[in-house]
Amino acid sequence: MFSSTVILVFSLVIFAAIHSFLASLPFKRFLMRILGSRADQLYMPAFSLIAVITIIPVIYVLYKNPGPILYIVPAPWRWLMVGGQLIAALVAPRALLDAPHRFRIRGQLAGPHTREAGKLDIKGIYRWVRDPFLLSGLVIIWLTPFMTVNLLIIYILTTIYLYLGSLHWESRLVAQFGDEYREYQEHVHRFIPRLNPI
Structure with a gap:
């Protein structure tokens, strides 16, 4: 049990290290030097594929060694939780569609009020919540209708x-959009949706 937990945590740390490195600005600057304008087109698909591949060991170890069961939520509450997870799973693609400019490498490397940085352009889901990826991630994991010891640790x-990733992403957005993003932060919560959109 203890050894499986150590392996699981180690696998997650390796995933987090790779994920963080690939998302870092120094790596993105390197890509821009090597690939030029093609970096923006190739980065997101490649980043997503690498994320899936590197999370597979974590899922495999967790599948083989889930640890003792802590609880299993009975029906009908189980189906409500799964429904919440499905709704949250639709948030991430929606967030990409509502703000593609936030994910362009050239814009992330630029300073505020530059042509490359672009305009903040708040629309769609970002009118309710600043970090829909954090929100959807938390909803998906914590609405799992069963829990084991190793799953809880993960x-x-x-x-x-x-x-922590959300804090880092927000500091990057402040660097990209400046006071425009700071004003947005004052009106919209990071991961608790507003009742009325801005």
């Missing part, structure tokens, strides 16, 4: 990683 570590 969920706690993942929550910490997602939150």
Whole structure:
């Protein structure tokens, strides 16, 4: 049991290290030097594929060694939780569609009020919540209708990683959009949706 937990945590740390490195600005600057304008087109598909491949060992170890069961939520509550997970799973693609300019490498490397940085252009889901990826990630993991010891450990570590990643992403958005983003932060919460969109 203990050894499987150590392997699981180690696998998650390796995933987080690779994920963080590939998302870093120094790596993106390197890509821009090597690929030029093609970096923006190739980065997201390649990044997503590498993320899937590197999370597979974590899923495999967790599948083989889930640890003791802590609880299983009975029906009908189980189906409500799964429904919430499905709704949250639709948020991430929607977030990409609502703000593709936020994910362009050239814009992330630019300063505020430059042509490359672009305009913040708040629309869609971003009118309700600043970090829909954090929100959807937390909903998907914590609405799992069963829980084991190893799953709980992974969920706690993942929550910490997602939150720290959100802080880092926000600092990058402030660097990209300046006061425009700071004003947006004052009106919209990071992951608790507003009742009325801005």
